[in-house]
Amino acid sequence: MATITDVAKEANVSVATVSRVLNKKNSVKPETVERVQKAIEKLSFEPNMSARNLRRNETRVILIIAPNITNPYYSHILAGIGDAANESKYSALIYNTSGDIAREKAGLEMLKKKRADGAILLANGMNSTWIQEYSKEYPIVQCSEYALKLDIPRISIDNYKAATDVMNYVIGLGHKRIATISSSNNYVSTALRLQGYLDSLKCHDLEIHKEYISMASVDYSFKSGKSCAYELLQQKYRPTAIFCISDILALGAITAASELGIRVPEDLTVIGFDDVDNTTMFHPYITTIAQPCYELGKESFRILNACMNDEKGINKKIVLPHKFIIRESSAPISI
Amino acid sequence: MATITDVAKEANVSVATVSRVLNKKNSVKPETVERVQKAIEKLSFEPNMSARNLRRNETRVILIIAPNITNPYYSHILAGIGDAANESKYSALIYNTSGDIAREKAGLEMLKKKRADGAILLANGMNSTWIQEYSKEYPIVQCSEYALKLDIPRISIDNYKAATDVMNYVIGLGHKRIATISSSNNYVSTALRLQGYLDSLKCHDLEIHKEYISMASVDYSFKSGKSCAYELLQQKYRPTAIFCISDILALGAITAASELGIRVPEDLTVIGFDDVDNTTMFHPYITTIAQPCYELGKESFRILNACMNDEKGINKKIVLPHKFIIRESSAPISI
DNA sequence: TTCTAAAATGTAATCCATTACATTTTAGTA
DNA sequence: TACTAAAATGTAATGGATTACATTTTAGAA
Structure with missing residues (x-):
């Protein structure tokens, strides 16, 4: 050589x-x-990049800390980050953590070791504070999830607004027995969507029933969506609408409904969230909130890049617009 | 610092x-x-990794050249590679090429620049020979797709055998008018599956009809599966079975059938390939060939690692077992 | 106690590109 | 032609860890 x-x-x-x-x-x-x-x-x-990097004290590599690259929601964000990074001559080192904080930290150590210039976190828990110590020293941005009390740049949609959009629509359709399938994870997105659900009910003078709030397992899986829906739908006064915090959960709910002989949307309105690939692969197409995943990724890189270049006046709280897409899984209540 | x-x-x-x-x-x-x-x-x-790498003349980074990390098939392989790499203290640099050869090459330049020690290619065209020049100098392995004439290590399933497994089963169910939805891409997997389809027909003295061979767009999309199926099913003597070279295509075919009022599996048997996430998300669950994606990824890294360590006697052609999973989308012919 | 081999530690070269500073070349002016 | 400023190029230090080789310390033998 x-x-x-x-x-x-x-x-x-x-x-x-x-x-x-x-x-x-x-x-x-x-x-x-x-x-x-x-x-x-x-x-x-x-x-030789090692020599250049040593001398320049930079790597032109960014770190992506993702819980599960297999999840299409994350993979689209990843694609966005990757493309934006490439345009700026950066390469992306992807750390798949499976939600393991030890592996997240191991990933971030790469910053100390000068293997990367900055990092994008895709699944920062809303209460995690340990990021701070890294954030003080290295450029870090949070994408789609973020820690509440830390002043670290973040890019996301307005989850609360999205949830109230859904609820206003569903309530507008005449539904009164509205359930939600949430999750017991530790994400702001989840908390805000639940809050939006609760506040909307209150706002419209509808009662809040504990039995209508179901918690899926932390992985938001199809299976758990299905089993949550089974529980919800087998109650005496079963809900006429279910707001799911992910499309996969909605898919599970629709499957549960169909197995129970409950028609969607005639007997049950189901709303999803994210609008990843599977929402229009079979009928009923799912009514959902579309997140601009790819753009979230791109924007995350842009902000990270600005941080790495020590640019002034970086907007630390970026909110991208979501879209509410009405398709086939929702309908006015038929009494 | x-x-x-x-x-x-x-x-x-x-x-x-x-x-x-x-x-x-x-x-x-x-x-x-x-x-x-x-x-x-x-x-x-x-x-400082740059200093260490410079001195040691290694990077502990591997390159993954993938056409589309958004595709669940690839993302599972990626996860396998990533986990195996991590176990051996390697990090993975992912290059999303969108099938663009220029970007593949740009990715491989990272080897020359000493930003990575080796590479795994996920979508090498069967006729591409340009890899050779890199392979002579750097450790490279091909995962799931590979160039036919090159002696570069590869890991895949036996696509031909998988296709004949499917065909033997379908023929065994009594089907005679068997169609396939293939693709006009340039992958060995596609070519071998088609060959398996053709040879099986011949082998059972069934005629080969051009009208039963449909070519989906190169992206294997749901949409194109649907439109291919529309064409196949609107013929005078429409097929009673369709062998699709991916699950997404099969999903499209099933949707097309249902829109045309053709029942699956009563009136039409549909077989998929890959067994990614969507095969059991709604009925009919898809009969398919399951590929060990995650293991393909892990094994790819193992081989690459062996190459990077200059180990002797590396098996250059590794075939992992596939599984034929019979579910709900296939049934004996009902005359 | 003295000597020797082994163990422990140190010195300085090395990996390769970048860049501050030094030197040479060139073009333009008087 | 002589001189100067600007342009072009060169020399050598630098970044931080590794490691061949050199030196010192230690333990055990005589």
Whole structure:
């Protein structure tokens, strides 16, 4: 593997000049530039990144801490981050943590070790404070989930607003017995959606029934959506609408309903959240809140990039718009 | 940020000794080790990876070249690679190429630039030969897809066998008018599955009808599965079974059938491939070939690791077992 | 106690690109 | 032609960890 010294010899110049050509400094004579470039080509030289990074004290690598890259919600964000990073000549190191905080920390250690210049966290718990110590020293942004009390840049949708959008719509359809399938995880998004659900009921003078609030397992899985829905739907006064905090849960709820002989949307309105791939793969197509996943990813990188460049006046709380998409799984109540 | 020199001073030893402690060389007195470790802790020192990598001429990073991390098939492989890599203290740099060869190459340049020690390709076209030049110089393995004429390590299932498994089963159910939804991409997997389809028909003295071979768009999308199925099913002698080379295509086919009033599996048998998440999310659950995605990923890393360590006698053609899972979308023909 | 081999530690070169500072070349002016 | 400022190029230090080789310390033998 050729080094800059080899190129310098080949082109009959000093290493400094080669470096200037590499970094497009303009104080090199055009003919010299050409001579150097020919040498570079001839030796098929590529600068050694470790050496460059050592000297420049940067890596052009960012870290992505994700709980589960297999989840399409995250994978779309990942794609957005990756594309934005690429445009700015950054590479993305992905840490799949399976929600294990030890692995999250192990990932962030990469910052200390100078393997990466900054990090994007995709699933920061709303009460976690340990990020702070890293955030003080390194550029970190939180995407879609965030810790409540920390002043670390974050990008997300307005989950509370989204939930009230859903509820206003459902209530507008005439539903009064409205259930929700939430989760016992530790995410702000979950908390805010639940709060939106509760506040909307209150706001419309509808009673809050504990039996209508079901907690899915932390993984939001299809299975748990199904079993939550089973419970909800087998009550004496079963709900006529279910607001699920993810599409997969909604899918599970619809499956449960169909197995119980309850028609969606005629007998039951089901609303999802996220609008990932599966919402229009079979009927009824799911009414849902669409999150701009890819854009969330792109924007996260933009902010991280700004932080890495020490730009002033970075907006630390970015809210991207969601979209409420009405499809087939919701309908006015039929008494 | 503390350096090894700072630690050396703090512990009153030379940098060499600190380095020995860091790298667990045994020629250091236990008490010295302790002293150094205290200094490391006190200064919260972490070795600078760029410096280490430069000196060691390795990066402990591997490259993953993937066409679309959003596709659950790939994302499961990615998860497998990531976990295996982590176990061996490697990090994974993911390049999402969107199938763009220029970006694949840009990714592989990372090897030349010493940003990564090896690469795993997830979607190498069956005729692409350009990889060879990289493979000669750097450890590269191909996962699930591979170039036919190159002697580069590869891990995959036996796609031909899987296809004949499907066909033998379908033919055994009594079907004679069997269609396939394939794709006009450039993957061996696709070619082998089609070959398996054709050979099985021949082998059972069934005629091959061009009208029964439908080519989906290269992205294997739900939409294109649906439109292919529409075409297949609106023929005069419509097929009674469709072998789809992906579950998403099968999902599309089932949707098309249901929209045309054709019942699955009573009037039409539909078989998928891959067994990603969506096969059991609604009825009919899809009969399909399950690929061991996660294991394919893990095994890919193992092989790559062996290559990076210059191990001898590496098996260059690894075939992992697939599983044929019979569910609800297939049934004996009802004449 | 003295000597020797082994153990422990230290010194300095090395990996390779970048860049501050130094020197040489060039172009333009007087 | 002589001189100066600007342009072009070169020299050598730098970044931080590793490691070959050198030196010192220690333990055990004589």
